[in-house]
Amino acid sequence: MEISTVAVIGAGTMGRGIAQVAAVHGLTVRLVDTSEAVLQQAFQTIEHHLQRQLNKSLITLEQVEAARKRITCLTDIAAAVADVELVIEAVPEDPTLKGQLFAALDAQAPAHAILASNTSSISITWLGTRTRRPEQVIGMHFFNPVPVMRLVEIVRGLKTSQATFEAVAALAQRLDKVPVAVQDAPGFVSNRVLMPMINEAVYCVMEGVASVEDVDRVMQLGMAHPMGPLALADLIGLDVCLAILEVLHRELGEDKYRPCPLLRKMVAAGYLGRKTGRGFYEYPAA
Structure with a gap:
């Protein structure tokens, strides 16, 4: 057609x-x-x-x-x-x-x-x-x-x-x-692979393993990622990340997809990333 x-x-x-x-x-x-x-x-x-x-x-x-x-x-x-x-x-x-x-x-x-x-x-x-x-x-x-x-x-x-x-x-x-x-599978390929990484990065921050900046720096400098997972989460939207993780957790039933409590808390507070001016980082109004 x-x-x-x-x-x-x-x-x-x-x-x-x-x-x-x-x-x-x-x-x-x-x-x-x-x-x-x-x-x-x-x-x-x-x-x-x-x-x-x-x-x-x-x-x-x-x-x-x-x-x-x-x-x-x-x-x-x-x-x-x-x-x-x-x-x-x-x-x-x-x-x-x-x-x-x-x-x-x-x-x-x-x-x-x-x-x-x-x-x-x-x-x-x-x-x-x-x-x-x-x-x-x-x-x-x-x-x-x-x-x-x-x-x-x-x-x-x-x-x-x-x-x-x-x-x-x-x-x-x-x-x-x-x-x-x-x-057709929960999260398809991209988010089935990406979201657990973002979720684990949030756990690292919540548990005090490293700061937001240092978690991102590790993935950028150590894994050659162009953007750290927390900065990427801000770009995607933390509410979107949470929604995807909830689908993965519900449909696949595995704890590795359980959304981090800190992610839930930030979404509840309205800290959704770039689109609201604040997520893991702050974004001044253009």
Whole structure:
């Protein structure tokens, strides 16, 4: 299937990044959120990032102007998905919310449309059961920051068809991403490996083994990681890390995935990382 129009549901960090990349690469984009204020902020952020790419000569002025024109911001989901070939869901990592959204999208999107989720841990097979088109439900897990990170995990649910997989993998390549095929399992590959490392780094801080800075320094200098696990957790969002660990712990039932109490405490306090200005580090307002 030729994909030319995509609806991105959720105008947060991931949704706006996905919308930007899709628009730059020639797709017509409907960016959807329930909040006009969030949509306005998202579009301003996209424009800022496009200008930065222009200043670095990564894209041309013509590409910037064309990308801006390809993005339409809407609060009406039904109107946004009425004539699309692909919907990419990028709402918060809440199974109930995502399940309800997929049921609504199934009723509102055209019968031929593919429904993709940017979930980082929730079962694609389960999301497919919320619809009457499980063969057209797939995971399309981008990484933050979307315009920079090239990996996309393409996650097959138990009923995802080969045609759906091929269409989404081809689109990922069109977006200058590298698609990696992953079977449906809690946390897929990326977060099943990454989150226990982040969780253990938080335990090291909670137990006084080393400071935040020194835990990160060990992993950067000793393991050649470009960013320490605690700084990375701040970038991802501590609430997102907690949600993923809870899925891993619940679905796999192993204590190695049990979220560190300090992580729970920080999320409860609203210290979510870069997006709130404070996590394991403090981030001055831009």
